[in-house]
Amino acid sequence: MIKAETRVRVRYGETDQMGFVYYGVYAQYYEVGRVEAIRSLGFSYKDMEQRGILMPVINLTINYKKPALYDDEVRIVTTVREMPSVKIQFEYECYNQKNELLNTGSVTLVFIDREKNKPTKAPDWFMEKFNQIFKR
Secondary structure (H helix, E strand, C coil), X not given: CEXXXXXXXXXXXXXXXXXXXXXXXXHHHHHHHHHHHHXXXXXXXXXXXXXXXXXXXXXXXXXXXXXXXXXXXXXXXXXXXXXXXCEEEEEEEEECCCCCEEEEEEEEEECEECCCCEECCCCHHHHHHHHHHHCX
């Protein structure tokens, strides 16, 4: 299992008239968590794209529990529980600074071979990192 944590501070422009984080912003917060989880493996999204792998989102779900507010610090916990194949699923939990659960969600992405513009299995160099972590 891969687990990574990162934090973001809610900016004023991310809130609605009620002062709550606009619901669509959480997809961006999830992306921040996902990018940092990938970085924890020793490479970046940029590295992957330079190696010819794209990872578009094919599914996003969010279950809202409590709103985040302007200037809150949101802790994003990103988890990958299963080995990737052609797809990879990231699970998320967002907490405020009081450690109250704000929402849970998941994002599924598919590996795309940039040259062929077709789904492909996760590349060997990507899977090597996952194998090291999952064997621990």
